Amino acid sequence: MTTNEFQVTGMSCGHCEASVRTEVAKIAGVEHIDVSAQTGRLVVSSSAPLLDADIVAAVDEAGYEAVRI
Numbered sequence: 001m002t003t004n005e006f007q008v009t010g011m012s013c014g015h016c017e018a019s020v021r022t023e024v025a026k027i028a029g030v031e032h033i034d035v036s037a038q039t040g041r042l043v044v045s046s047s048a049p050l051l052d053a054d055i056v057a058a059v060d061e062a063g064y065e066a067v068r069i
């Protein structure tokens with residue numbers, strides 16, 4: 001299991017979290033997603049290593065900006 005942590009800016013509520021979760025879940029290999037609008041933290045667990053760019057693109061698709069931490 002690989003864990004990828006990001007800081008996401010722009011989320012303010014549960015709907016924001018759900019949007020991010022929905023887009024990130026589309027990435028092949030993603031097994032678990034923790035996302036908090038309160039902290040801006042996004043933790044993505046996967047069976048195989050993921051490309052940071054794919055996660056950043058998914059978060060962008062949801063309307064927010066993610067930076068690897």
Ligand SMILES: [Cu+2]
Pocket residue numbers: 011012013014015016017
């Ligand atoms: Cu929101």
